[in-house]
Amino acid sequence: MPIQKLLDFRDPDVCERLVIKIGSALLVDSSGQVEIEWLRTVVNEIWTARERGIEVVVVSSGSIAIGAKKLGFAGGGRETLAEAQASASVGQIELASVWSMLLAERKLVAAQMLLTLDDFESRRRYLNISATIGRLLKSGAVPVINENDTIATGEIRFGDNDRLAARVAQACNADGVILLTDVDGLYDRHPDHPEAERLDEVDGVTDEIHAMADTGSGSGVGSGGMTAKLLAAQIAERAGIALAIVDGRPELPLARAMASQAGTLFLPQREESGRRAWIGGRMRFNGSIGVDDGCVRALNQGKSVLAAGITQVEGDFERGDIIEVKDITGRVVAKGLVEYGVDDVEAIMGHQSDEQEQILGHAPRSAVIHRSHLVMM
Structure with a gap:
């Protein structure tokens, strides 16, 4: 209680x-x-x-x-x-x-x-x-x-x-x-x-x-x-x-x-x-990603961050880092554990999953930030 x-x-x-x-x-x-x-x-x-x-x-x-x-x-x-x-x-x-x-x-x-x-x-x-x-x-x-x-x-x-x-x-x-x-x-x-x-x-x-x-x-x-x-x-x-x-x-x-x-x-x-x-309380980050309005709507419905909805990448983060997710106005809407390093995110952002394997040279992960490791602000 x-x-x-x-x-x-x-x-x-x-x-x-x-x-x-x-x-x-x-x-x-x-x-x-x-x-x-x-x-x-x-x-x-x-x-x-x-x-x-x-x-x-x-x-x-x-x-x-x-x-x-x-x-x-x-x-x-x-x-x-x-x-x-x-x-x-x-x-x-x-x-x-x-x-x-x-x-x-x-x-x-x-x-x-x-x-x-x-x-x-x-x-x-x-x-x-x-x-x-x-x-x-x-x-x-x-x-x-x-x-x-x-x-x-x-x-x-x-x-x-x-x-x-x-x-x-x-x-x-x-x-x-x-x-x-x-x-x-x-x-x-x-x-x-x-x-x-x-x-x-x-x-x-x-x-x-x-x-x-x-x-x-x-x-x-x-x-x-x-x-x-x-x-x-x-x-x-x-x-x-x-x-x-x-x-x-x-x-x-x-x-x-x-x-x-x-x-x-x-x-x-x-x-x-x-x-x-712990993720939600984090205060220091190595980077962030910007996402479009469609992605924000999906996140509010409990979905993961997919590469197709990413519009911007900032910072120098590695796979496993906690990063911020921002909407088109720059407002932080979520924090989460990223599945890719910054170079890979920049390479696949805006692309659908069927395009990502050719870009990366290997099978893509299910999400850039999986909903299990994502906290909405």
Whole structure:
């Protein structure tokens, strides 16, 4: 039974495994110090959830903000990649120490995991992440996860912990994700607007929902913003995972949000298999193919991508890579595992199957991307 309301996050029969993401603006004050007393109340809520029978995974921001203050970097340590990496290397030590101390107060064991986008893009490493989190939870530990900003570069980083939280939820088969942030949900326009109204529920993230988002991080401390949270919601909803954005500023923020039903709940849309969820959540690609309107219609009916419908090829991909499928406007309509390398796709695109054997010099495969390895966006 999927989560359908905020109170379901407290019900172990509905939410057996929960991911809680905490933003930098909540965790770190303006002087670069961890908000210890506030965080202690969150740890108390983690303990309460565990007592109810709910397994909890934490995605914790804050290392760059902490380290930047200690190193005296202006701009929160985000002015250059080198400063961000140096800040993270200093901040992670303190952040891990604080989590370990506070969880130990509740007789809970903290386990640190530092991950990069590459770890999730590799199927083998993704499965290793899943196995490690599962074993930690089975052992009674609380995994505390952050992006490994000490080594992550622009090509291999999430850039925000909202999408990291959604991908972690996929990897560990969580039922729900709660993003604790410095706003109390998604508004139909900027929250400062006098006529802004909060959306209590979103049944599928659409282009209209994206248009409501503010692209920046309001605090200036974190790297997210509402756009990142909507992208996280899309990752979660395709894997059958509910995601909520709630105000994390009060003490005991989870209890307050549940009691008042204040926040925005993004309902799960479809529950994909583990492999399909991994494909749908991919964020980095070596290339893409463009397809005509007829192909898009076929894909929406559960068909495969055939060479005859391909109009354009981009990038440098090999057989077995995950690539994007775009319509004639350039919008991504699907992601999937390609059966040919880029040279072969360029050679057979636009051709019917009976022509492809002569072009390739061997019998063609049944599809360029088979429907079994295709995920619609």
